[in-house]
Amino acid sequence: MDRRIKKNQAAIMNALMQLIAEKEFEKITINDIAERADVNRGTVYSHYSDKYDLLDKCIEDQLTHLMESCYSADAKGPFPTKTPLLHTIKEIKQNAPLYKTLLSIKDVSSFRIHLNSMINKQIIEHMNETNLSIDDLSKSIFAQFISSAIVGVIEWWFNQSMPCSAEELTDRLWSLLEMNQLIPLKTN
Amino acid sequence: MDRRIKKNQAAIMNALMQLIAEKEFEKITINDIAERADVNRGTVYSHYSDKYDLLDKCIEDQLTHLMESCYSADAKGPFPTKTPLLHTIKEIKQNAPLYKTLLSIKDVSSFRIHLNSMINKQIIEHMNETNLSIDDLSKSIFAQFISSAIVGVIEWWFNQSMPCSAEELTDRLWSLLEMNQLIPLKTN
DNA sequence: ATTAATCTGTTGAAAAACCAACAAAACCGG
DNA sequence: CCGGTTTTGTTGGTTTTTCAACAGATTAAT
Structure with a gap:
């Protein structure tokens, strides 16, 4: 891909990520984004139809x-x-903070749906x-069933302001997955 | 100035600075620079005639x-x-490490000359x-007389691998400047 | 000494980004 | 509700960057 596109898209996405961490999504204007990304406003429109589209791509x-980053570390599937x-x-x-915001934003084929479909896809592929x-x-x-369960638990975890450690959450979630025989199904 | 020019020049200069800290200037190719800056090789040539010119601009x-950064902190002149x-x-x-390299590079209207002329100019302006x-x-x-003296002392300090602290060097240099009545001349 | 490989500097055409200007929509504050 | 300001999305002409290709120079290795 053209070098310029790659760099500008990265800059624009990065800009939005920064801004999301700073203020409400609805208050963010294309101008803000372009300015932060140090890019012409038109350039933003040339890559994304509007800020919702941009957010979608960001997600x-x-x-x-x-x-x-998670699979490269260890195993496949x-x-x-x-x-x-x-x-x-x-x-x-x-x-x-970022993910919490992403989870809470409406008006978008939201983060939850993306995360769900991504896990879903991974499971089907592996099957x-x-x-x-x-x-x-x-x-x-x-x-x-499984992807909804995982996403749901993560979402709950966020909404409860992470009432237990990541380790504990993982342990409990893992037990439930085992109960559903996800593991014997995966360990090929 | 055009946004693209500003960003690319910054990227290119930055790339050279990084590379200088890593290997000998003569071993650095335009390719290395372009690659590090994530810029087309032609773009480098569009801004600088060759790597010596680029180094010059960097300096x-x-x-x-x-x-x-030094004058903004405190006073004028x-x-x-x-x-x-x-x-x-x-x-x-x-x-x-950077300045030491810059001081040692030959084949260029070198760093020393630049530093000298810059201090020189400042002194004359103030006079x-x-x-x-x-x-x-x-x-x-x-x-x-004064600018050569200052640059010479700094250069010596480098070549001796900084045999005294910055504070001590400053004290001694200051004394010498006082002796030359630089201070009464400056404190307007 | 002769390859082979790399580096240099330049070219031309295509793609992308720039900027300024625009009308329409949306958003305030009085 | 109105008038002023901001934001949106689009346009067209210009500049810059990109990429691939080039021939010549330099470097390294056999």
């Missing part, structure tokens, strides 16, 4: 990084061991790799 | 920042009190502001 980007799950949760905790004799419908339902 | 820039002189020397010391009845020749000679 996708953020989640991709999150996933990468969605949470084959407890470690990457813990990594993920810790990573989220580290950027808590397909380990060719099990399960029909597609069952797979879909199972994936949705 | 000028660096010295301008040095001067600014060249070393009206001891404080800005100490600031200058401390600032230089902080970036010692003109405090309208003294001194003929131009005397002014020029005096300015050259």
Whole structure:
């Protein structure tokens, strides 16, 4: 990809991330973003249709990084061991203010949906790799069941202002996943 | 100035500064610089005729920042009190590896010359502001005398691997300047 | 000494970013 | 509710950057 595009998109996304940490999303103008990114206002529009679109792309980007940083550390597939799950949760905790904001923003195909679909996708992919004799419908339902559960727990954790440590949350979540036989299904 | 120019020049200069701290100037290629700056090679040539020209501009820039950061802190004119002189020397010391390299590079209208002429200019400017009845020749000679002395001492300090603290160097240098009646001449 | 590889500096055409200007929409404060 | 200000999204013309290709110079290795 063209160098300029890569740099400017990075600058713009970064600018929005900074601003989100500073003030309410609705109060942020395209001008603010362009100014912070040190980029012409038109350049923002050339890449994103509006600030909601931009936020959307930011979320996708953020989640991709999150996933990468977590899986690169250890193993493949969605949470084959407890470690990457813990990594993920810790990573989220580290950027808590950001993620909390992202989770709370309305008017957007929100962060929750993105996170859900990303985990969902990972689970389905992994089920397909380990060719099990399960029909597609069952797979879909199972994936949705698990991903919703994980995201829901994380969301709850945030809304309760993280009432337990990342480690404890991971332990308990892990137990539940085990109960659903997610682990034997993954450890190929 | 165009946003792109400003950003790219900054990136390029910054890249060279980094590289200088890492390896010998002669070993640095335009490619290295462009790569580090994340800029097309042609862009480097569009701003600077070659790496010597670039180094030249870097030095000028660096010295301008040095001067600014030192005078903005306290007072006007060249070393009206001891404080800005100490600031200058401390600032230089902080970036010692960089300045040491800059001082040692040949093949360039070198750092020493730049630093000298910059101090020289400052002194003359200040002499003109405090309208003294001194003929131009005397002014020029005096300015050259003092600036050479200061630069020479700093250079010596570097070459001896800074055998005394910045504070002590400043004290001694200040005494010498006093002896040359630089201070009464400056404190307007 | 002769390759091979790299580095230099330049070119031209295409892509991207710049800026200023615009009308329409949305947002205040009185 | 109104009038002034800000924000939005778009436009067109200009400048800059990019990329790929080039020939010549330099460097390193066989």
